[in-house]
């Protein structure tokens with residue numbers, strides 16, 4: 765199994781929680797033996813395990829216009845596990861994702877818009893959802909693009925939390 769990058773690297777990027785590293789390492793190990801058809805289930809199991817065990821109040825809002833990104837695990841081949849902490853009114857740009865992405869709204873209220881690209885590669889709104897209870901979305905898209913599962917998320921409660929699993933660095937996601 766490939767090793768994680770050094771803890772120093774992770775700490776320089778953001779918070780790193782040793783307590784949950786074991787779940788992420790188990791997940792990475794299980795991925796190797798999992799057929800693509802079963803990957804969603806494996807990701808959802810990891811996300812739900814983190815949701816049930818993590819103490820969300822350990823993660824604080826950023827205090828600026830951006831939600832806080834808190835790494836629980838990051839593998840040098842790309843996979844990453846994060847907890848995001850949101851404040852009311854914080855909103856993402858319209859953006860895409862790597863091959864596989866999963867996000868689990870675990871607390872708070874969110875407005876979620878999902879887009880598809882038209883023939884001119886412009887995002888067109890396809891769905892608009894109000895999230896007020898625990899909801900998980902897991903999507904397997906195309907490899908070698910960061911324009912999968914295009915969405916925009918806005919937090920509508922005073923505070924909100926979501927747990928994310930990505931097959932690659934989500935910050936490389938295409939912005940529109």
Ligand SMILES: [Fe+2]
Pocket residue numbers: 859860861915
């Ligand atoms: Fe996203």
